[in-house]
Amino acid sequence: MGRRSFLRASAVLATGLAALAASLKPLLDMNDFPTLQRFLQKYYKEMTPQDMARVLKRIEDEVQQQYGLRPHVRDLKPMNGVEFVYCLNLTRCIGCRKCVHACVAENNESRNPEIQYIRVLRLPDGSLDIDKAEHFYAPESVPEKGYFYMPVQCQQCKNPPCVKVCPVHATWQEDDGITVVDYDWCIGCRYCEAACPYWARRFNFTKPSIPKERLNLDMAYLGNRPRRQGVMEKCHFCIQRTRIGRYPACVEVCPAGARKFGNILDPNSEVSYILRSKRVFIQLKEELGTSPRFFYYFDV
Amino acid sequence: MTPNAKTGITLAVLCAAFSALTLGFLSGSGQTQWKRPAIPLVDTNFLDRSTTRKSYADLVRAGEDLSDFDCYACHDKKKPPPLRLDTNGNILVAKEHSDIVMGHGQHGRNNNCFNCHNENNLVLLQPRDGRELKFEDSPKLCGSCHGPTYRDWEAGAHGRTSGYWDRSKGPIERKACVNCHNPHSPRFPSRKPAPGPHPLREIGLNAGPQTGQE
Numbered sequence: 001m002g003r004r005s006f007l008r009a010s011a012v013l014a015t016g017l018a019a020l021a022a023s024l025k026p027l028l029d030m031n032d033f034p035t036l037q038r039f040l041q042k043y044y045k046e047m048t049p050q051d052m053a054r055v056l057k058r059i060e061d062e063v064q065q066q067y068g069l070r071p072h073v074r075d076l077k078p079m080n081g082v083e084f085v086y087c088l089n090l091t092r093c094i095g096c097r098k099c100v101h102a103c104v105a106e107n108n109e110s111r112n113p114e115i116q117y118i119r120v121l122r123l124p125d126g127s128l129d130i131d132k133a134e135h136f137y138a139p140e141s142v143p144e145k146g147y148f149y150m151p152v153q154c155q156q157c158k159n160p161p162c163v164k165v166c167p168v169h170a171t172w173q174e175d176d177g178i179t180v181v182d183y184d185w186c187i188g189c190r191y192c193e194a195a196c197p198y199w200a201r202r203f204n205f206t207k208p209s210i211p212k213e214r215l216n217l218d219m220a221y222l223g224n225r226p227r228r229q230g231v232m233e234k235c236h237f238c239i240q241r242t243r244i245g246r247y248p249a250c251v252e253v254c255p256a257g258a259r260k261f262g263n264i265l266d267p268n269s270e271v272s273y274i275l276r277s278k279r280v281f282i283q284l285k286e287e288l289g290t291s292p293r294f295f296y297y298f299d300v
Numbered sequence: 301m302t303p304n305a306k307t308g309i310t311l312a313v314l315c316a317a318f319s320a321l322t323l324g325f326l327s328g329s330g331q332t333q334w335k336r337p338a339i340p341l342v343d344t345n346f347l348d349r350s351t352t353r354k355s356y357a358d359l360v361r362a363g364e365d366l367s368d369f370d371c372y373a374c375h376d377k378k379k380p381p382p383l384r385l386d387t388n389g390n391i392l393v394a395k396e397h398s399d400i401v402m403g404h405g406q407h408g409r410n411n412n413c414f415n416c417h418n419e420n421n422l423v424l425l426q427p428r429d430g431r432e433l434k435f436e437d438s439p440k441l442c443g444s445c446h447g448p449t450y451r452d453w454e455a456g457a458h459g460r461t462s463g464y465w466d467r468s469k470g471p472i473e474r475k476a477c478v479n480c481h482n483p484h485s486p487r488f489p490s491r492k493p494a495p496g497p498h499p500l501r502e503i504g505l506n507a508g509p510q511t512g513q514e
């Protein structure tokens with residue numbers, strides 16, 4: 001090799017290597033590399049109880065490392081003979097948004113950027129036209145004259161379009177009717193967000209930020225454990241509460257008693273009573289055939 | 301110019317361009333550090349799960365001051381208190397009870413104290429059917445007029461429920477009518493809503509880097 005061609009080749013090589021280094025530089029800012037254990041984690045439905053115990057311990061360790069607090073993470077399974085249904089009384093809802101913030105606090109949703117599972121729509125009286133809805137309303141006091149309020153969250157469809165489009169089966173419907181997301185399996189393609197007709201899914205564009213003092217330490221694997229950047233999340237009927245028999249946070253905080261939750265397979269539950277005897281109830285966008293488990297009703 | 305010289309010049313130019321870009325990227329110039337504008341944390345009052353009012357039963361349970369319910373500290377047992385109405389038929393609330401604002405029923409139609417209170421025994425409530433009820437049993441009094449609502453409340457469809465939906469796991473917590481409604485003015489009070497989502501245009505995403513604090 002002559003001197004000239006050697007110099008030329010080494011100049012090209014040096015430039016190329018430097019450019020490669022520059023292009024990889026953003027990796028230096030990445031602090032969320034998957035551990036080998038997370039990288040080799042099995043699919044949720046294929047995990048043995050021992051696998052799951054290891055995974056739960058790993059999550060607890062990760063949370064402790066990040067926030068300095070030891071959480072209690074559980075993997076809760078659906079209960080036998082239970083199918084959850086949610087009923088919301090549009091006559092009673094006053095649009096105070098307490099449910100939104102109770103949900104954020106319970107489910108460790110990011111505060112900045114804001115991720116909120118519930119979106120309270122303000123609609124003019126006499127119409128259910130979603131095009132006329134407004135969710136940034138900020139009056140001095142609610143309810144306002146001439147409007148009613150319709151909170152929208154994941155409708156836990158019986159025929160969920162979001163589940164059908166997931167290319168990696170990271171989201172599925174459980175036996176008690178809750179559609180869950182495995183945050184460790186989600187690849188962040190956001191197909192499900194596009195498929196959902198209720199705008200119910202939220203994407204973590206950045207690493208979620210949760211103040212340490214507001215972290216809810218009672219966590220579930222498919223529920224409110226902290227999410228990573230680049231994964232999808234949504235309302236899961238407070239799996240960490242409802243699967244041990246408690247009411248969801250939004251039900252307990254509603255000052256107007258507009259939110260009702262229970263087991264539709266139990267004829268004595270309040271939701272059974274409502275669907276049986278209240279005169280009017282709607283499923284949002286029922287013409288789409290998604291068959292939501294979330295019912296809106298009125299006091300007549 | 302020979303093809304060889306042309307290749308050499310192209311390579312040199314490309315090398316120079318890439319080196320400049322590399323230096324630019326590595327030194328971090330060209331990328332502005334964009335700091336996310338702050339969003340204030342929500343007031344913890346909005347996370348409060350207590351009801352708007354306390355019922356008599358709650359006060360008893362909490363061992364709180366019940367002097368408000370000790371009618372015969374002031375009233376005379378033998379003399380039922382008089383009922384005063386103005387010329388329009390609106391009730392005149394005695395100044396000792398000035399904390400009571402009457403507003404029960406449309407157009408103030410339910411404005412007689414003794415529609416609900418027993419005038420001969422003020423510590424009791426009395427629905428129109430003549431039953432005598434203690435303050436703890438006030439829902440039955442409300443139910444004597446508001447039948448359908450009482451039926452819904454009994455089934456759990458009206459009013460707040462908290463605790464356990466699964467009764468085998470724990471107790472369900474029900475609230476009385478007066479936990480939310482003021483019996484003298486039962487319309488549910490309006491309130492300030494919690495902050496809505498902060499739209500990006502408001503927190504200053506369009507305003508460019510490090511400007512537009514909310």
